[in-house]
Amino acid sequence: MRKFRLVNAATGTGKTIAYLAPIIHHLQSSEKRIQRSDGTFGYIMGGESRSKEKARLRKGISILIATPGRLLDHLKNTTSFLYTNLRWIIFDEADRILELGFGKEIQDILNLLGSMKQENEVPISSKFQRQNLLLSATLNEKVNHLAKISLEDPVMIGIDDKIMEPTSKIRFDHSDSDEDNEDKNSSKIQAVGAYKVPEQLIQRYLKAPCGSRLAILLSILKHLFEREPSQKVVLFFSTCDAVDFHYSLLTEFLFSSYPQTEEGNRTMFLGCKTLRLHGNMEQEDRTRSFQAFKTEKSALLLSTDVSARGLDFPNVRCIIQYDSPGEATEYVHRVGRTARMGERGESLLFLQPSEIDYLQDLEKHGVSLVEYPLVKVLDSFPLSAHKNNIKKSVFIDLHPWIMCLQKALESFISSKPKMEELAKKAFCSWVRAYTAHRGDLKIIFMVKKLHLGHVAKSFALKQQPSLVGKSFQNQTKKRKRFEKKNGSAKSRKVVRSVK
Numbered sequence: 374m375r376k377f378r379l380v381n382a383a384t385g386t387g388k389t390i391a392y393l394a395p396i397i398h399h400l401q402s403s404e405k406r407i408q409r410s411d412g413t414f415g416y417i418m419g420g421e422s423r424s425k426e427k428a429r430l431r432k433g434i435s436i437l438i439a440t441p442g443r444l445l446d447h448l449k450n451t452t453s454f455l456y457t458n459l460r461w462i463i464f465d466e467a468d469r470i471l472e473l474g475f476g477k478e479i480q481d482i483l484n485l486l487g488s489m490k491q492e493n494e495v496p497i498s499s500k501f502q503r504q505n506l507l508l509s510a511t512l513n514e515k516v517n518h519l520a521k522i523s524l525e526d527p528v529m530i531g532i533d534d535k536i537m538e539p540t541s542k543i544r545f546d547h548s549d550s551d552e553d554n555e556d557k558n559s560s561k562i563q564a565v566g567a568y569k570v571p572e573q574l575i576q577r578y579l580k581a582p583c584g585s586r587l588a589i590l591l592s593i594l595k596h597l598f599e600r601e602p603s604q605k606v607v608l609f610f611s612t613c614d615a616v617d618f619h620y621s622l623l624t625e626f627l628f629s630s631y632p633q634t635e636e637g638n639r640t641m642f643l644g645c646k647t648l649r650l651h652g653n654m655e656q657e658d659r660t661r662s663f664q665a666f667k668t669e670k671s672a673l674l675l676s677t678d679v680s681a682r683g684l685d686f687p688n689v690r691c692i693i694q695y696d697s698p699g700e701a702t703e704y705v706h707r708v709g710r711t712a713r714m715g716e717r718g719e720s721l722l723f724l725q726p727s728e729i730d731y732l733q734d735l736e737k738h739g740v741s742l743v744e745y746p747l748v749k750v751l752d753s754f755p756l757s758a759h760k761n762n763i764k765k766s767v768f769i770d771l772h773p774w775i776m777c778l779q780k781a782l783e784s785f786i787s788s789k790p791k792m793e794e795l796a797k798k799a800f801c802s803w804v805r806a807y808t809a810h811r812g813d814l815k816i817i818f819m820v821k822k823l824h825l826g827h828v829a830k831s832f833a834l835k836q837q838p839s840l841v842g843k844s845f846q847n848q849t850k851k852r853k854r855f856e857k858k859n860g861s862a863k864s865r866k867v868v869r870s871v872k
C-alpha cells in the first residue's frame with residue numbers, strides 16, 4: 374500500500390523539516406538495527422561520479438539525494454541498488470523539477486518503484502506503507518496533472534501560515550477526468566495559480582531607468598547598511614558573470630562625493646562583508662560562501678537563482694531582485710529567502726519603465742507590491758560638492774547624486790582594466806539572458822525595447838561593447854529598424870521619462 378501526498382505551503386514554513394525530521398527519527402529509532410545490506414530506505418546522499426555512486430549503492434546507503442535523471446539511471450542499471458525497503462520517495466520543489474522537463478522521469482521512477490519486483494527482494498516489513506511526497510511553495514497545474522495521472526488517491530496538504538497548522542486535507546477531484554464518477558466528498562483543488570508569500574513580508578518595487586540602475590542599486594545598498602549595519606541582504610542577478618562583476622566592484626569601489634579627491638583619500642563605498650554564490654564557482658568556494666553567509670550577522674550575498682530555492686539562511690532581512698526572475702514562481706521563491714518561519718522581511722524588485730507590466734503578471738498570481746520611496750532615499754545623500762547647484766530633477770537619471778555617482782563609477786571602472794573586462798563579459802551575458810525570457814514574459818522583457826547604450830551604462834561602461842556573435846548584430850539591426858519605424862526619440866523617451 375502506498376500513500377501519496379502533495380504538500381503546498383509558503384516558503385520558510387517548514388516543509389523540508391516536516392519530512393526530514395520523521396525520516397531521520399525513524400531510521401534512528403528502528404528497532405532492528407538497519408544493516409547496509411537492507412539497502413535504501415530514505416534517499417541517498419549522491420553528488421559523486423556515477424561509478425562511485427554505484428559502489429556506494431552496492432555497499433548500501435540509508436538516505437539518497439538525487440536528481441531525477443541520475444536516480445532513474447541507477448534504478449534501471451545498478452542491479453546492486455536494493456530499494457524494495459524504500460519507505461519514502463520525496464520530490465521537493467516538484468514544480469521546478471517539472472519546469473526543467475523531468476515529468477517523464479518522475480513517472481518512470483514511480484512506475485519502477487511501484488511495479489518492479491527484485492529477485493533478491495527481502496522486504497524488511499510489509500506492514501510499512503511507503504510514502505510518496507511532492508512538495509513546493511508554488512504547486513501549479515503541471516504538478517496537479519502529474520499527481521492525477523501517476524499517484525493513486527493523492528491527498529493535498531496545505532499549511533495555513535496564519536495558524537502554521539495543516540489545513541484540511543483536500544482530495545483530488547477526478548470529476549473532470551475521463552471517468553464520470555462524481556466523487557461527492559472530494560473538493561476541487563483551488564486554482565493553484567495563486568501563490569502564497571509570507572504574510573509579514575513587505576514587497577516593494579522601483580522603476581529604474583536602465584542607464585542609472587547601477588548607481589541606484591549602490592545607493593540603496595549604502596542606505597540599507599547605514600540605516601541598519603547588522604543585517605543580511607541577498608541580491609539576485611540573472612547571470613554568473615553579472616555576480617562576478619558586481620562582486621568585484623562592490624568589494625573594491627572607493628568613493629568620495631568630492632570628485633577631485635585623490636584616490637588615496639577616498640573610502641570604501643560599501644562597508645559590509647560581501648559574498649557571492651553561483652553555479653560556476655568551485656564546490657568548495659560555494660560551500661565556503663554558503664557557510665559564511667549562514668553564520669555572519671551582517672553581510673551582503675550576491676547570487677544567481679542557485680540560491681532562489683530551498684536554501685535556508687537564518688535572519689535575512691532583505692531580498693533585492695536587481696534582475697527580474699521571469700516566472701512568478703521564481704519571484705516567490707527568491708523573496709522566500711527572507712520572512713521565514715514568522716520572521717520579518719522586505720523585498721525590492723528593480724524594474725525598468727518598459728518592464729512595469731510585470732507587476733500585473735505578479736498580480737495574476739496574487740502577489741502585489743508597493744512602490745519604493747526612491748527619490749526620498751536619493752535626496753538623503755550629502756552632495757557637499759554640489760550643494761549650491763542641487764536642483765530638483767523629475768528624472769531619476771538627472772538626479773545630482775545619481776549623476777555624481779555614475780560619473781565616479783565610470784571613471785573607476787575605466788581605470789581598472791580587469792574590472793572593465795568583467796563588466797564587458799557581464800554586459801554580454803546579461804543581454805543574452807534577457808533574450809531567454811519565455812512565453813508572455815517576452816512581451817514584457819523585450820530586447821527590442823532595450824537601449825544597449827544605457828545597458829552598457831548600467832555596467833559603468835562608457836561605451837557599448839561589441840556584442841559577441843551574429844545573433845546580437847542581427848538583434849541590433851532589428852532594433853534600429855524598429856526604432857526608425859517607431860521614432861527612436863519616442864523609444865529613448867520611454868527609457869528616460871521616469872518621474
Ligand SMILES: Nc1ncnc2c1ncn2[C@@H]1O[C@H](COP(=O)(O)OP(=O)(O)OP(=O)(O)O)[C@@H](O)[C@H]1O
Nearest residue numbers: 383384385386387388389390510683685709713714
Ligand atoms: N517547527 C519548527 N520549529 C522551529 N523552527 C522551525 C520549525 N520548522 C521549521 N523551522 C525552521 O524554519 C526554517 C525554514 O524551514 P524549512 O527550510 O523546512 O522551510 P521550507 O518550507 O522547506 O522552505 P522553502 O520553501 O524555502 O524550501 C528553518 O530554519 C527551520 O529550521
